[in-house]
Amino acid sequence: MTDELYMRRALELAKLGMGNVSPNPMVGAVIVSDRKIIGEGWHKHYGDPHAEVNAVSSIEDAALLADSTIYVTLEPCSHWGKTPPCADMIIEKGIPRAVVGIIDPNPEVAGNGIKKMIEAGVEVTVGVLEDECRMINKRFFTVQQFNRPYIILKWAQSSDGFLDACRSGGTSAAWMTGPEARILVHRWRSEEDAIMVGTNTVILDNPSLTVRDWHGRNPMRIVPDADLRLDPSYAVFNGEARTIFFTRHENFSAAVKKFSDNLTVEVIGLDFSEGMPGMTAALNELRIGSLFVEGGASLLDSFIQASLWDEARVFTSSRSLTDLYPSLTDPKGIHAPVLPFGTPTDILSNSDFSLKIISQ
Numbered sequence: 001m002t003d004e005l006y007m008r009r010a011l012e013l014a015k016l017g018m019g020n021v022s023p024n025p026m027v028g029a030v031i032v033s034d035r036k037i038i039g040e041g042w043h044k045h046y047g048d049p050h051a052e053v054n055a056v057s058s059i060e061d062a063a064l065l066a067d068s069t070i071y072v073t074l075e076p077c078s079h080w081g082k083t084p085p086c087a088d089m090i091i092e093k094g095i096p097r098a099v100v101g102i103i104d105p106n107p108e109v110a111g112n113g114i115k116k117m118i119e120a121g122v123e124v125t126v127g128v129l130e131d132e133c134r135m136i137n138k139r140f141f142t143v144q145q146f147n148r149p150y151i152i153l154k155w156a157q158s159s160d161g162f163l164d165a166c167r168s169g170g171t172s173a174a175w176m177t178g179p180e181a182r183i184l185v186h187r188w189r190s191e192e193d194a195i196m197v198g199t200n201t202v203i204l205d206n207p208s209l210t211v212r213d214w215h216g217r218n219p220m221r222i223v224p225d226a227d228l229r230l231d232p233s234y235a236v237f238n239g240e241a242r243t244i245f246f247t248r249h250e251n252f253s254a255a256v257k258k259f260s261d262n263l264t265v266e267v268i269g270l271d272f273s274e275g276m277p278g279m280t281a282a283l284n285e286l287r288i289g290s291l292f293v294e295g296g297a298s299l300l301d302s303f304i305q306a307s308l309w310d311e312a313r314v315f316t317s318s319r320s321l322t323d324l325y326p327s328l329t330d331p332k333g334i335h336a337p338v339l340p341f342g343t344p345t346d347i348l349s350n351s352d353f354s355l356k357i358i359s360q
Contacts, residue, residue, distance in 0.1 A: 003099050006030050006037070006071040007129045010101070013042040013051070014073045014136055019191045019216055020045050022289040025074055025104075025140035029055035031095070033068040052076055052086040056093055069097040073133045075104040075126075078113035087113035091120040099125045101133030105144040139290040142310060148280040149291040151308055152192065153300055154185065155336060156315035156353070158324055162333030163297050165325045173205050174324035176317035177353040183213045184355075188313070190216025192292040194244075194283070197236075198299035199225045208235040209294070219292065220244060224279065224299075226272045228255055232262055239264045244286065246270045246279070276306035300337045312339055312358045318351060 013028030021043050029051035031039035038061075041054025049057070052072060059065065076086035076098070090098060103111055103126065118124050134141060139150035156176040157163055164173060189195055190211045197207060202223060210218045218241035223230065228251040236243055242264050247255045249269040259265040271278055283291060293303060303309050314336075317324065325331045342358035349355070 002035075003071070003125065003128045006032055006069075007073070007099065007101055007133075009037070009040070010051075010071045010073050011129065011132055011136060013040055017043045017045075022046065022139065022193050023143065023287045025137040027051040027072065027074045029073075030071040031055050031059060031065070031068050032071065033064040038064050038068065048083075050077065050083055050086050053083070053089060056089065062093075065093050065095050068095055069099060070095050071099045071101075071128075073101040074137065075100050075102065075109055075111070076113040076117070077104065077106075077109050078116050079108045085113070085116075087116045090117060091122060095122065097123040097125075099128050101128055102126075102130045105141055107144075138310070143284070143289050147284050148308070149193065149283050149288045150310050151280070151291050151293065151303060152188075153293045153303060153309050153312040153337070154188070154314075155295055155300060155312075156181070156317065157336035158317050158319060158321045158333070160320045160333075161336050162321045163295070163336045164334045165321055165328055165331040166334060167204070167325075167328070167331075171325075171328070176319070176324065177315050178350075179213075180350070181315055181353060181355070186211050186214040187216070189219050189292060190214055192219050192290040193288045194220040194222050194290070195292045195294060196222040196224070196299070197294050198296045199223070199227075199229055200298070201294070201296040202230055202234050202236055204296075206235050207294075208238060208240065210240050220288065222246070222283070222288075222291070224270070224272075226270075227251070228258070232259055232265075237262055237265055242266070244268060246282070248272055276302050276308045280308055297334050297337065304337055304339060310360055312337075312342065314356050314358065316354050316356070318353060 010028035010030045014026040017026040024046050028042045039055040039059040042051045078085050078087045114124050142150040195209045209221045221236050221241050221243040223236055224246040226248050228247050245265055245267045252269040255267045321331050321333045344356045344358045347355040
């Protein structure tokens with residue numbers, strides 16, 4: 001039980017790196033001596049010192065390390081990357097015991113950090129709060145195990161199951177939820193590597209896909225446009241965030257010319273006949289660890305039909321399509337996606353909307 005207590009604190013620290021450490025995992029570390037916490041740390045930014053190093057650096061009296069235990073949510077690394085191996089540092093500092101939440105799935109580590117510490121005489125315990133340690137790094141584990149980003153689908157639907165009315169660009173989209181939902185969605189954006197919408201969504205709604213109602217960084221924007229229908233005037237190309245523009249290989253030269261004045265837009269040729277597997281493979285090559293898909297209907301359905309999704313976050317309005325669009329006579333609707341499977345969890349509900357998260 002004592003090990004679990006300190007590991008829970010390490011998990012709390014790890015979560016402080018949310019949105020700042022990808023493609024690395026979130027990691028927290030706690031150092032305990034004589035049943036007292038003497039050092040804490042977490043991985044704060046990609047490329048910066050790891051949690052274990054920050055925890056050791058926070059200790060005022062280094063002599064206490066000789067009789068200490070370090071608690072780490074993920075196996076200490078055993079290889080050189082942007083920083084030295086943390087397993088080596090633990091050994092060099094003379095820390096006699098290490099408690100590890102879960103083994104690192106990265107093939108460059110994958111038990112080697114634990115092996116290195118054990119061979120050096122460190123007492124190692126593995127698997128304390130393993131499920132919780134895996135959950136906070138579900139994005140990292142998905143990339144390592146499936147060579148694709150962790151994919152989150154998000155949409156809002158009317159009470160009668162429609163994403164939107166069939167409308168032209170002259171009719172503005174109805175607001176299905178409210179300010180609380182908008183704040184939540186902007187927080188979600190800040191937590192993920194990239195955000196994607198389809199071409200029709202850009203044309204109809206002209207979204208900027210940035211973080212405005214929450215403090216955090218803007219995600220990379222992904223815009224697939226097979227037929228080169230978009231131009232630089234749309235808000236997704238406003239220079240506020242890096243934007244990846246996918247188009248067919250035969251349109252590549254024309255797209256590069258079209259966006260030549262915008263240094264924040266990167267044009268990538270893609271074989272759209274490969275469908276979503278080809279798209280996710282391209283995202284993996286860009287080292288995108290998580291993808292937030294905000295629509296529209298065709299794009300969401302493409303991910304669902306390919307079984308390339310990990311969770312869906314679904315807002316349901318308290319209003320029907322007719323209530324949402326009173327200016328339209330007998331509005332025709334675009335049906336919301338239907339998930340073929342998944343485990344729903346009720347997150348919140350108020351007079352305006354409800355929210356469920358469905359996980360595979």
